[in-house]
Structures are given as structure tokens and as C-alpha cells.
Amino acid sequence: MIKRASEGDILKLTCIDIDQNGYGIAKSGSEVISVYNFVPGEISLVKLLYRKSSIWKGIKIRNFIGSDNRQDPPCNYSSECGGCTIQHLTYQAQIKYKYKNLCEVMKRIGKVDINPNPVLFDTGLSFGYRNRAILPISRDVEGLIRMGYYKVNSHIIVPIDSCNVLDNRINEKILIIKKDIEKTNISASPDNMKQKGLRHIAIRIAPKSGEILITLVSSLYDPKVYKALAQKWYRAWDSVVGVTLNINQTSGNKIFGSKSLALVGRNNIVEQFFGLNFTINSLSFFQINYSQAERVANLLVNWAHKNCRELKVIDAYCGIGTFSLPLASIGFQVIGIEVSKECIQNANENLILNSISNCRFIYGSVDCYLDQYLDNDSLLLLDPPRKGLDRSVINIILDKRPRRIAYLSCSPGTLARDLELLVNSSTLYKIDFVQPFDFFPQTTHLECLVFLSTTNS
Numbered sequence: 001m002i003k004r005a006s007e008g009d010i011l012k013l014t015c016i017d018i019d020q021n022g023y024g025i026a027k028s029g030s031e032v033i034s035v036y037n038f039v040p041g042e043i044s045l046v047k048l049l050y051r052k053s054s055i056w057k058g059i060k061i062r063n064f065i066g067s068d069n070r071q072d073p074p075c076n077y078s079s080e081c082g083g084c085t086i087q088h089l090t091y092q093a094q095i096k097y098k099y100k101n102l103c104e105v106m107k108r109i110g111k112v113d114i115n116p117n118p119v120l121f122d123t124g125l126s127f128g129y130r131n132r133a134i135l136p137i138s139r140d141v142e143g144l145i146r147m148g149y150y151k152v153n154s155h156i157i158v159p160i161d162s163c164n165v166l167d168n169r170i171n172e173k174i175l176i177i178k179k180d181i182e183k184t185n186i187s188a189s190p191d192n193m194k195q196k197g198l199r200h201i202a203i204r205i206a207p208k209s210g211e212i213l214i215t216l217v218s219s220l221y222d223p224k225v226y227k228a229l230a231q232k233w234y235r236a237w238d239s240v241v242g243v244t245l246n247i248n249q250t251s252g253n254k255i256f257g258s259k260s261l262a263l264v265g266r267n268n269i270v271e272q273f274f275g276l277n278f279t280i281n282s283l284s285f286f287q288i289n290y291s292q293a294e295r296v297a298n299l300l301v302n303w304a305h306k307n308c309r310e311l312k313v314i315d316a317y318c319g320i321g322t323f324s325l326p327l328a329s330i331g332f333q334v335i336g337i338e339v340s341k342e343c344i345q346n347a348n349e350n351l352i353l354n355s356i357s358n359c360r361f362i363y364g365s366v367d368c369y370l371d372q373y374l375d376n377d378s379l380l381l382l383d384p385p386r387k388g389l390d391r392s393v394i395n396i397i398l399d400k401r402p403r404r405i406a407y408l409s410c411s412p413g414t415l416a417r418d419l420e421l422l423v424n425s426s427t428l429y430k431i432d433f434v435q436p437f438d439f440f441p442q443t444t445h446l447e448c449l450v451f452l453s454t455t456n457s
Contacts, residue, residue, distance in 0.1 A: 022085025
């Protein structure tokens with residue numbers, strides 16, 4: 001009789017995989033163990049801590065055999081910060097893991113047996129790729145400012161002076177901003193229930209134009225308190241085109257409130273993307289990895305030009321027009337739908353900025369407006385949030401049957417779930433092409449673009 005695993009057991013285990021949190025996975029008989037800082041190929045002594053659902057949580061005690069998949073994380077904060085969960089894997093191992101996970105999820109959840117194209121990645125930008133930082137901020141009892149990212153599975157701030165995955169032009173500002181705030185008597189806490197004042201500092205850069213927008217998120221509507229800081233940064237850095245104040249007086253994890261105003265300069269940056277100009281404010285969504293987003297745009301436009309010339313484009317979850325405007329610029333008639341008021345405002349500004357007349361944007365939720373504009377003679381572009389498509393949206397798609405679909409997803413799990421409904425359960429669509437992109441090096445996340453067509457196409 002095989003002894004069941006118990007809390008406190010010490011086992012010699014081999015890491016065979018990585019989970020979505022970046023933890024190593026090992027097996028002992030029928031037991032599955034998740035271990036922090038465990039890399040595929042390593043053999044270690046592991047102590048079982050506790051069982052959660054069907055998976056044991058364990059901690060490494062001693063390492064026996066190392067792995068070529070391991071590297072020393074270049075980040076000084078990697079052992080505490082909850083941001084980059086697989087920085088201890090070589091970049092080649094990261095790409096291999098992400099591709100393997102995508103294939104497995106497609107088969108297990110999507111029930112589709114298809115081999116995606118190899119992951120498109122940029123080795124030169126495995127660090128320094130993020131064009132936006134949102135940093136929680138607090139002031140401790142001694143008056144010192146803590147500004148950084150949250151510790152793993154907590155709301156404890158790990159103070160940072162820089163972050164390896166951020167654009168270095170953002171990094172150059174972080175420590176100065178922290179010290180300047182520390183010299184004031186401005187209160188700070190990300191938790192609105194504990195203390196009123198600053199909650200987050202957001203810094204956004206347009207990588208190509210170099211313009212930077214700084215946003216102070218506060219629970220207090222008192223622009224005078226922050227005006228001097230804003231003016232100091234605006235005068236000190238030519239690249240800073242504006243400093244804005246966002247008011248968030250709610251409790252909970254929502255970062256931004258609905259009200260913003262410019263303290264000095266502009267309330268947006270202007271970026272060049274796909275040969276077009278885009279205005280982007282502090283609240284609007286724009287892809288965090290500029291170079292990979294342009295890769296997606298190029299692939300999408302080339303595919304649409306080759307396969308969909310006779311179709312109109314319905315861009316659901318269109319944001320600021322990131323993909324609507326490139327498609328419109330080569331002649332497509334485009335309708336974009338977006339629920340974010342800030343994004344729609346930027347999208348309409350971008351129409352004017354680029355003198356584009358064959359595109360319009362609808363303010364509202366996709367499940368409310370898609371039914372009015374979608375038909376069989378459509379190319380439907382989907383770029384939903386991480387949760388994927390609501391069932392009501394899938395029902396509209398199956399009813400209207402647009403001839404072509406391009407689905408861009410940041411979550412292989414929800415993508416596979418939605419493809420199962422579109423491809424297997426309905427049999428109305430077939431998958432033509434699956435292209436993964438590594439938008440988020442040093443993390444387990446993967447972006448994926450899928451092209452679909454109706455089965456009678």
C-alpha cells in the first residue's frame with residue numbers, strides 16, 4: 001500500500017513543468033506538487049507545506065541536480081517582487097514553456113489539434129520592453145516613501161529604484177520622483193481605507209516619440225497640493241509633456257478613478273505607430289510592448305489585405321483605434337466598438353489627427369452594439385480583456401456568422417475556451433492560422449493571434 005503524502009513530508013522530486021504562477025511542477029505517485037523557484041530538469045529535496053485543492057505546495061530544501069534552464073535573475077528584487085515570475089528561467093526556456101503550454105491548452109480546453117506557429121519574440125527586448133509603469137506608493141511611520149511593486153500574493157510594497165522590464169527612460173525618473181515626494185508632507189497609501197492621499201504613480205512613455213506622461217493617482221481632490229511637484233518635473237525633463245492628477249476615492253483594487261485633470265502641460269502623449277499618429281492619455285489602453293504590437297499590426301493588415309478585401313471590418317474592443325486605423329489606412333471601411341470613454345475620446349482624436357474618414361467609433365459595450373453592425377460580409381476583429389468573450393458575444397457571432405475572424409488574446413486559457421465554442425461546438429468556423437507573440441518576457445503570459453474563417457468559405 002502506497003503511503004499518502006502528508007504535511008511535513010520531505011521528498012526527492014524532479015521538476016517536470018511550470019505552472020501559470022511560474023512555480024515548478026513535480027509529481028510523486030498521484031500527487032502533484034507546486035514548488036517556488038523550481039526549474040524543469042532540476043532534482044531537489046522538497047518539503048510539503050500544505051495542500052490546496054488537489055495540489056500540494058512545497059519548498060525546496062536542498063538541490064541535487066541543476067538545470068540548463070536556470071539563469072541568475074538580473075533583477076535585484078526578483079525574490080520578493082510579484083511581477084516577473086519566471087525571470088529565473090533562461091529566455092529560451094521561457095519561450096519553450098510558453099509554446100508547450102499553448103499547445104496543451106488548445107488541446108485540453110479548446111479540443112483543437114493544431115500546431116501553432118513558433119512564438120515570435122525579440123531577444124534584444126526580453127528586458128526594457130514595458131512602456132508603462134503603475135507603482136503603488138505609501139509613506140511609513142518614519143516619513144519615508146515606499147514606491148514599487150507588490151510582494152508576491154500580498155499588498156506589501158517592495159520598494160524599487162528601477163525595474164528591468166521597464167523602458168529605461170521610465171527608470172530614470174522613478175528614484176527622483178520618489179525622493180521629491182519624500183521631501184513634501186504629502187500623505188500616501190494605496191489603501192484608501194487606511195490613509196487619504198497619493199495612491200499610485202503612473203508613468204507612460206511613447207517609445208518612438210519619447211514623450212512621457214506622469215500621472216498622480218490620489219484620493220484627495222486638491223490640485224494645489226500636487227502643483228509644485230508637477231511643475232518641477234515638467235521643467236526638469238524635456239521629455240515630460242504633461243503631469244496629470246487622477247482622482248480615485250473608491251476602496252478596493254481599482255487603480256484609476258473616472259476624473260482626471262492636467263496639472264501642467266498636456267494630458268496625453270503622441271506616438272507614431274504603423275506610420276500613423278496616436279494620442280494616448282493616462283487612462284487609455286495601449287499595448288504595453290510597442291515592437292510586438294507593431295508586429296501584430298503588420299501581420300493583421302497583410303492577412304486582411306490578402307483575404308478580406310471585399311469585407312467591412314468590425315473592430316470589437318477597439319481601444320484607441322490601435323488596429324482599426326491601420327486597417328482603415330489601407331482602404332477598409334471600419335467600425336470600432338469600445339466601452340471605455342477615455343479610449344473612445346482618444347480614438348476619435350486619432351481619426352482627425354490622421355485625416356481618416358472611412359472609420360467611425362461607437363461608444364458602448366460590445367454585447368450591446370455588435371448585433372447592430374455585424375453581418376456575414378464582415379471581418380470581425382476581437383481583442384477582448386483577459387477574461388475573454390462573454391457568452392452573449394459568442395452567441396451573436398454564431399448568429400451573424402461573419403466570414404472572417406481575427407482574435408487577439410492575452411490569455412491562452414480563455415482563448416481556447418472561446419475557440420472550443422466557435423470551432424468545435426458550432427462547427428461553423430475553422431482555424432486557419434495561430435501565431436503566438438511574446439509580449440511579456442519574464443512572465444508566463446503569452447499573446448496569441450488566431451485567424452478563423454467560416455467552414456463554407
